[in-house]
Each structure stands twice: as C-alpha cells, then as structure tokens.
Amino acid sequence: MNKRYVKFLIFASAVTLVVLLSAFSFTSMWKDPPIVPGPGVTEIRMLSEWLPQLAGTKSDTEVYVIKGSGDGGRFLLLGGTHPNEPGATLAAVVMIENVSALMGDLYVIPRANRSAFTHNDAMEGAPQFFSIELPDGSERVFRFGSRRTNPISQWPDPTIFNHPAGTTMGGSEISNLNRAFPGREDGLTTERVAAAIMNLIRQEGIDLVVDLHEASPEYPVNNAIVFHQDAAEVAIMTQMMLEMEGIDIRLEESPINLRGLTHREIGDNSDALAILLEVSNPSQGRLRGATTEELVTTGIDKFYLQASKDGKLFAPYDETGYSLDLRAARHVATISGLLDSWNMMYSDRMIVLSDIPAYQQILDKGLGAFLSPIS
Numbered sequence: 001m002n003k004r005y006v007k008f009l010i011f012a013s014a015v016t017l018v019v020l021l022s023a024f025s026f027t028s029m030w031k032d033p034p035i036v037p038g039p040g041v042t043e044i045r046m047l048s049e050w051l052p053q054l055a056g057t058k059s060d061t062e063v064y065v066i067k068g069s070g071d072g073g074r075f076l077l078l079g080g081t082h083p084n085e086p087g088a089t090l091a092a093v094v095m096i097e098n099v100s101a102l103m104g105d106l107y108v109i110p111r112a113n114r115s116a117f118t119h120n121d122a123m124e125g126a127p128q129f130f131s132i133e134l135p136d137g138s139e140r141v142f143r144f145g146s147r148r149t150n151p152i153s154q155w156p157d158p159t160i161f162n163h164p165a166g167t168t169m170g171g172s173e174i175s176n177l178n179r180a181f182p183g184r185e186d187g188l189t190t191e192r193v194a195a196a197i198m199n200l201i202r203q204e205g206i207d208l209v210v211d212l213h214e215a216s217p218e219y220p221v222n223n224a225i226v227f228h229q230d231a232a233e234v235a236i237m238t239q240m241m242l243e244m245e246g247i248d249i250r251l252e253e254s255p256i257n258l259r260g261l262t263h264r265e266i267g268d269n270s271d272a273l274a275i276l277l278e279v280s281n282p283s284q285g286r287l288r289g290a291t292t293e294e295l296v297t298t299g300i301d302k303f304y305l306q307a308s309k310d311g312k313l314f315a316p317y318d319e320t321g322y323s324l325d326l327r328a329a330r331h332v333a334t335i336s337g338l339l340d341s342w343n344m345m346y347s348d349r350m351i352v353l354s355d356i357p358a359y360q361q362i363l364d365k366g367l368g369a370f371l372s373p374i375s
C-alpha cells in the first residue's frame with residue numbers, strides 16, 4: 001500500500017467519524033424529551049386528528065386531555081408556541097403532570113410548534129438543552145428551541161408574508177407560529193399547525209384559550225395579560241386577584257390590527273375567549289451575556305442587573321435574577337386566577353381543576369418538586 005493511499009484512508013475515516021458524530025448530535029434533537037402524564041390525564045391525542053395532513057410530520061404534536069367527571073367549560077392551554085421561551089413550556093408541563101379536572105375539560109399542547117423544538121435560532125449561541133433537578137436527585141431534561149419552525153419542515157420562506165387578513169409581514173414571520181394564525185390548511189407547515197389548532201378549538205367547542213410566552217426584560221409588553229377585547233372582564237378580574245396575592249401583572253389589550261397572533265386571531269375566528277401571557281425572561285433578551293443553561297434556569301445576568309439599575313427594563317430585576325421557577329410559577333398562578341375569574345363569570349360552564357401547584361409552593365420547593373421522575 002503506498003503512503004498516499006494510507007493518508008487518504010486515514011483522512012476519509014476521520015471525515016466519516018466527524019460526519020457520523022454530527023449526524024448523531026443533529027438527529028438527537030428530533031427526539032422529544034419525555035413528558036410524564038399525571039393522574040388527571042385521560043387521553044393523549046395528536047394534533048393531526050384535527051388536520052390529517054400533519055400526520056407523520058415533525059409538526060404533529062401531542063394534545064394532553066384532562067377530562068373532568070362533571071360537565072363544564074373547555075379550556076385549551078398552549079405552551080411552546082415559541083420554544084425558546086422555556087417558562088411557557090414548563091408551566092404547561094407542570095399542568096399536565098399535576099392537575100386533574102373536577103368540572104369541565106382541559107386540553108394542553110405543551111409543544112405547539114414542535115418542529116421549532118428541533119433546532120436553535122442561528123447566531124444566538126443558545127444551549128440545546130437545559131435540565132431541572134428533582135427532589136430525588138434525578139434530572140429532567142428539556143429542549144431549548146427556536147422562535148421559528150425548523151427549515152427542514154418549512155423552506156424556503158417567501159420574501160413577503162401576505163397574511164390572509166390582508167396585512168404584510170417580513171417573509172420569515174410565516175415560520176413564527178404566533179404570526180401564522182388563523183392559518184391555512186393548504187398553507188406552509190406553520191400555517192397548517194395554526195389551522196389545526198383552530199380546527200381543534202372549533203370542533204371541541206373550546207371556551208377559553210391561554211397561550212403562554214416569555215419576553216425580553218427590555219420589551220414593554222412584559223409580565224402581562226394580553227387579552228382579546230372579548231376577554232377584557234376575565235383579564236381585569238384576574239389582575240385584581242393576582243394583586244391580592246402580591247403578584248404584580250399588567251394588562252394589555254390586543255391591538256385590532258396586529259394580525260396573526262393567537263390573542264387576536266383565535267378571538268376573532270372562534271367563540272373562545274383568547275388570552276396570551278408574558279413573563280420576563282433574561283435568557284431571551286438582547287442585552288444578555290453568554291447564553292448558558294445556567295442563565296436559562298437562574299436568569300442571573302450582570303448586564304441585565306446594570307440595565308435595571310439604569311432604569312431600562314420593564315420588569316423588576318436584581319441580583320437574584322429571574323429564575324425559571326419564578327417564571328413558570330407566575331404563569332401557573334395566572335392560569336389559576338383566570339380560571340377563578342372565568343368560574344365567577346360563566347357559572348354555567350365552570351372549569352374546576354384540582355392540584356394546581358400554588359405560586360409560593362413552586363417558589364419554595366422549586367419546579368423540580370412538581371415534575372415526575374422518569375422511571
């Protein structure tokens with residue numbers, strides 16, 4: 001064997017090894033970290049049931065149904081509309097793993113844009129995974145994904161996104177699920193996901209929809225209940241309830257012309273009341289330092305501390321950061337307040353859930369205490 005041939009063999013083997021390792025790391029991102037259905041979960045359905053074209057694609061996603069023993073209203077909770085907002089996903093997972101329904105039905109889609117969980121936003125340096133420690137010392141791992149659908153599921157985006165309501169947006173917004181509502185059944189993948197969720201809302205007779213999000217601390221719509229005008233009374237009552245608990249939350253009415261967002265399009269295109277919740281997340285903002293797993297879970301960042309001292313933020317911030325526990329606890333407490341308000345106003349369609357972890361409990365024990373170990 002001549003020397004050149006040996007060199008070539010060594011080089012080819014090294015390239016093959018790198019390619020195999022990269023492929024393994026790449027495809028590992030397509031696997032969903034487990035969610036453990038709690039005692040209240042009565043069915044796990046797939047979103048493609050409401051739009052068969054999604055079956056077998058990376059955008060088909062689990063719908064956890066928690067049915068009550070008594071008749072009542074129907075509530076849809078969306079997490080993971082933006083998979084780079086982990087407080088939203090975790091709040092949805094905590095509901096799935098803990099609550100039961102006494103009256104009415106709860107539907108939870110924890111990975112609404114499932115394809116967007118399978119990659120990261122380019123140039124953001126975000127971690128692919130983060131983990132939460134449980135009281136028994138084990139860990140639960142979750143994906144930190146992207147704001148947008150994976151280009152493997154949807155490519156190329158158009159130069160301009162002509163929204164069906166008549167407004168135009170930058171082309172990439174067509175892969176942002178929170179701009180693609182009410183969706184098109186024959187549209188691009190993200191629009192199909194939106195259309196499937198709209199079909200679920202109409203066909204299941206959903207009364208109330210809450211879409212969970214997180215926002216950069218420097219973004220003005222923060223720590224807020226964003227409400228469609230039809231949901232104004234429920235939102236206002238919830239704010240009053242949360243203030244009694246010492247949770248400061250602002251109210252933002254959904255602008256009529258801001259199209260494609262869940263709080264606008266679900267409210268306009270169905271009988272459901274639509275609400276979107278925001279909570280402050282430093283790992284998502286533009287002022288942050290290194291985007292580590294620690295920043296995602298603790299929210300501690302010296303640059304945000306400085307920005308807070310300079311009065312540039314729209315959410316309280318100090319050296320204790322803004323932890324994932326706090327962010328998810330705020331969401332869970334707001335959901336609880338919204339349901340109490342709903343039940344006061346719509347006593348003919350009550351939605352009564354048990355075992356919703358209390359705000360202070362989550363802060364005291366940490367999120368890990370409300371997640372089940374993987375057996």
Ligand SMILES: [Zn+2]
Pocket residue numbers: 082085178212213214
């Ligand atoms: Zn968001």
